[in-house]
Structures are given as C-alpha cells and as structure tokens.
Amino acid sequence: MIILKSPREIEIMKEAGRIVWNVHQELAKAVAPGVTTEELDALAESLIRKAGAIPTFKGYQGFPASICASVNEEVVHGIPGKRKLREGDIISIDIGVTYKGYVGDSAYTHPVGEVDPEVRRLLEVTRTALEKGIEQCYPGRRLGDIGHAVQSYVESHGFSVVRDFVGHGVGTRMHEDPQVPNYGSPGTGLVLRPGMVLAIEPMVNAGTWKVRTLPNQWTVVTADGKYSAHFEHTVAITEDGPVILTKP
Amino acid sequence: MDQPGIKPGTIVRSLAGRDQGTYYVVLRQVDERRVAVANGRRRPVSRPKPKNRRHLEVLGWVEGDLALRLERGDRVSDEEVMKALEAWQSQAEKEG
Numbered sequence: 001m002i003i004l005k006s007p008r009e010i011e012i013m014k015e016a017g018r019i020v021w022n023v024h025q026e027l028a029k030a031v032a033p034g035v036t037t038e039e040l041d042a043l044a045e046s047l048i049r050k051a052g053a054i055p056t057f058k059g060y061q062g063f064p065a066s067i068c069a070s071v072n073e074e075v076v077h078g079i080p081g082k083r084k085l086r087e088g089d090i091i092s093i094d095i096g097v098t099y100k101g102y103v104g105d106s107a108y109t110h111p112v113g114e115v116d117p118e119v120r121r122l123l124e125v126t127r128t129a130l131e132k133g134i135e136q137c138y139p140g141r142r143l144g145d146i147g148h149a150v151q152s153y154v155e156s157h158g159f160s161v162v163r164d165f166v167g168h169g170v171g172t173r174m175h176e177d178p179q180v181p182n183y184g185s186p187g188t189g190l191v192l193r194p195g196m197v198l199a200i201e202p203m204v205n206a207g208t209w210k211v212r213t214l215p216n217q218w219t220v221v222t223a224d225g226k227y228s229a230h231f232e233h234t235v236a237i238t239e240d241g242p243v244i245l246t247k248p
Numbered sequence: 249m250d251q252p253g254i255k256p257g258t259i260v261r262s263l264a265g266r267d268q269g270t271y272y273v274v275l276r277q278v279d280e281r282r283v284a285v286a287n288g289r290r291r292p293v294s295r296p297k298p299k300n301r302r303h304l305e306v307l308g309w310v311e312g313d314l315a316l317r318l319e320r321g322d323r324v325s326d327e328e329v330m331k332a333l334e335a336w337q338s339q340a341e342k343e344g
Contacts, residue, residue, distance in 0.1 A: 057249055061281075061302050068249060076250055094249055105249060164306035166253035175251045175280070201250050213305050217263055232250075 002169060002177050004195030009102065010236045010243070013170075013197060016104035017234055017245035019051045019097050024108055027067075027095075031110045033087045037069035040093065041080035048097050056096035056103050056174050063218065068094040068107075070219070075162055075203050075211050075228040077218040087113035090123065092230040096174055103174045105199045106246035107232035118206070119227055125157045126204040126229035133182070133200045137235050137242035141192050147184025150202045154182075160209035162228070165220065167201045170234050194239050201232030252301045254283055256318035259336050260304040267297070271337070273310055273329045276321065287333060288326035308336055 005013065023044050030043055045066040048055045055066035063077075070078030070092040071085070078092070085091060094107035109123050132149040154161050167180030178190050182202045205211075207226035214221060222228050234245045254260065258274040262285075272285035275296050284296035285304070291297050309315065310332040317324055 060249070061300075063249075096249055164253055165250040168251050173280075174249060179251070179253060179255065181253055199250075203250065213263060217302070 002196065003171050004193065005171060005197050005236065006195065010197065010238075010245070012100050013102045013104060013234070013236065014245050016053065016097055016099035016102050017106070018248060019048065019053050019099055020095050020104040020106045020246045021248060022051070023047045023095055023097070024093065024106065027093055028108065028110055031085065031091060031112060033085055033113050035085050037071065037078065037080040037083050037085070037091070040069055041065045041067050044095060051097075051099070053097040053099040056098045056105070057094075060174065066095075068092070070094075070228070070230065072227050073222045073225045075205070075220040075222060076165060076230055077220055079216060079218055085112045088115050090115060090119060090227060090229065092228070094230065094232065101172050103170050103172070104246050105170055105174060105232065105234050107201060107230045109229040109231060121157070122159060122204065122206050122227060122229050125154060125159055126202055127231050129153045129202045129204060130200060130231040130233060133202065134233065134235055134242050134244065137192060137198070137237050139192055139194050139237060139239060142188060143178060143180060143190045143192070144184035144188035145186050146200060147181045147189075148186045151183040154202065154204050160205045160207070162203035162205060162209055162211055164211055165203060167199045167232070170197050170199050192237050194237055196237045197234060197245070198237070199232055199234050201230065203228060203230045252304065252306055254301050254304060254306060256321070257310045257315045258306055259308045259310060259333065260285065261307055262299065262303060263305050264303040265299070271307070271333050272297070272299075273318075273332055275318065275324070286326070286329055288328075288330035292326045293324060293329060307340070310336070
C-alpha cells in the first residue's frame with residue numbers, strides 16, 4: 001500500500017532530512033585514513049541523538065549500529081567495527097533518522113584521501129545517476145522512468161547497477177511501498193503522484209552487478225571483489241516536481 | 249537503507265533457518281517483513297513457507313509466462329516452480 005503524504009507531513013520529513021544532511025556533513029569531515037568505522041558510527045549516533053532524533057537503523061531487524069559503513073567492495077549494510085580506513089579506500093555511509101515520527105534516509109560514498117582516478121569516476125557516475133533518477137520524479141512519470149534513467153546512465157559509463165537491492169517508499173516507516181529499482185524500462189510501472197516520498201538509491205558496481213551476502217547476513221559485497229558506490233536521497237514528489245528532503 | 253528487491257517471481261536462496269541453502273521461488277508478499285516461498289518439492293505451492301526477506305538472498309528472476317502469472321497473483325503449479333528453479337540452476341552453472 002502506498003501512503004501519500006500531506007504537505008504538512010512533507011515539511012516534517014524535511015526536518016528529519018535536514019538532520020540526516022547535517023550528520024552526513026560532519027561524518028564527511030571525519031572520514032580520514034586511520035579512522036575506524038565504529039568511530040564514525042559513534043559520532044553519527046551522538047549527533048543524531050543530540051538533534052532529538054532516533055537512529056532508525058539501530059535495531060532495525062537486528063542491525064547493530066546507527067549507520068551502515070560499507071568499505072570498497074562492500075556494497076551496502078557494512079557493519080561498523082574496528083576496521084581502519086586506509087588511503088585509497090572508499091566508504092559508503094548510509095544514515096537513517098526518525099524525527100517526530102518520520103524517517104529521513106540518505107547515503108554518500110566518500111573517497112579516503114587520494115583514490116584511483118577510475119574509482120573517482122565510479123563515485124561521480126553514481127552521484128550523477130542519482131540526480132538522473134531524481135530528475136524523473138514528476139507527477140505522471142513512472143517508476144520505470146526512474147530506473148531506466150539510472151541504469152542507462154550507469155551502463156553508458158561502463159559500470160553496472162545492483163539488481164538485488166532497491167530503493168523504497170519512506171514515511172513513518174523506513175520501508176514503505178513501492179520498491180524503487182535502479183533498473184527498468186521507460187513508461188512502465190507505477191505512475192508517480194504528488195505526495196509520494198521515495199528513497200532513490202543507486203548502488204553501482206565497477207564490475208559485475210552480481211553480489212553476495214556475507215555470513216553475518218547483513219554485509220553485501222560485489223561477487224567479483226571490485227569496488228561499489230552508493231548515493232541516496234529521500235525525495236518528495238510534488239505538483240512542481242521533485243523536492244529533495246535530505247538536502248537543504 | 250535499501251531493501252531486498254524481492255517480488256513474486258524472484259529466485260532466492262535461504263540464508264537462515266533450518267532450510268538454509270534451499271532455493272525457492274517467491275510466490276507473494278505475506279506482510280511487511282515476510283514473503284511466501286515454494287520450491288515445488290518439500291515446499292509445495294499449496295503450503296508455502298513464510299520467510300523474512302532479510303533471510304533470503306536474491307539470485308535471479310523467473311522468466312516468461314510464469315513471471316507474468318506470479319506478478320498477477322494467478323495460481324501456479326509445483327511443476328512450473330520446479331522447472332523454473334531447474335532452468336535457473338542450469339543457466340547459472342553454464343555461466344559459472
């Protein structure tokens with residue numbers, strides 16, 4: 001069931017989104033060689049709670065931390081721990097907060113120090129693919145238009161989109177209908193309507209799109225061990241088009 | 249945080265539970281968290297197993313007529329489910 005949000009609800013979701021954005025800004029500054037992913041998690045949790053919000057991921061179906069911290073070949077759901085970031089790594093940080101009962105959800109992939117030019121290109125293409133997806137968020141367009149915009153942009157640059165995990169509706173719960181795949185055919189699927197709020201989140205692999213899940217049952221890694229990037233925004237569809245809630 | 253892209257017609261492998269490692273076809277959504285899966289053998293379509301989405305790994309998707317019918321919520325047979333799993337497995341072996 002798709003739950004449409006009123007303009008007033010979207011205003012509250014903007015506040016939740018703003019907290020997510022602020023925490024991302026601080027974490028971006030903290031990412032550096034030698035920093036552990038659990039230090040980033042602790043920083044995120046303290047910032048989220050200081051803002052009067054709740055880290056949505058913590059305890060979500062048993063997830064043990066406030067952020068997902070996925071390094072290099074880890075696609076998503078990396079569990080923060082004692083791993084130290086090293087020069088040349090990339091780290092995808094996914095953050096969700098619940099504020100006044102509504103969820104904001106967004107992700108960025110950061111380079112750690114200087115990274116290989118090809119890795120930098122992976123990050124740029126993934127970030128732009130997210131923008132291409134968001135550009136489709138007008139009433140009357142379809143879910144397939146979003147997926148197609150992301151997929152065609154990514155594949156035209158020689159990378160691949162992960163099929164196994166998808167974006168989603170967002171509201172009082174982190175995962176609402178509909179599913180928002182990063183692949184698809186234009187003009188197919190659900191028609192977008194004002195009041196829908198979607199998390200659009202391309203996960204882009206440098207090599208094959210195939211992935212597997214580690215025995216911890218959370219962390220997803222690329223099947224070929226090549227790097228993967230992830231960018232995400234929570235986006236409201238309004239009469240005038242997309243409004244990114246997780247960005248000021 | 250993304251969610252597993254699981255819908256009717258997705259071919260999955262169980263990651264947790266006594267059936268760990270078993271391949272299934274997703275028949276339908278049960279609730280927010282769970283989907284009903286069957287393999288046409290120990291888990292027939294008449295008695296599908298409810299599984300938490302998070303305890304399933306996405307392997308691929310069934311093709312053709314079966315995919316359309318699962319999407320529409322039509323009845324499918326155990327034989328069709330078994331065949332779809334076998335077809336997927338032989339394809340996967342070819343691809344290595």
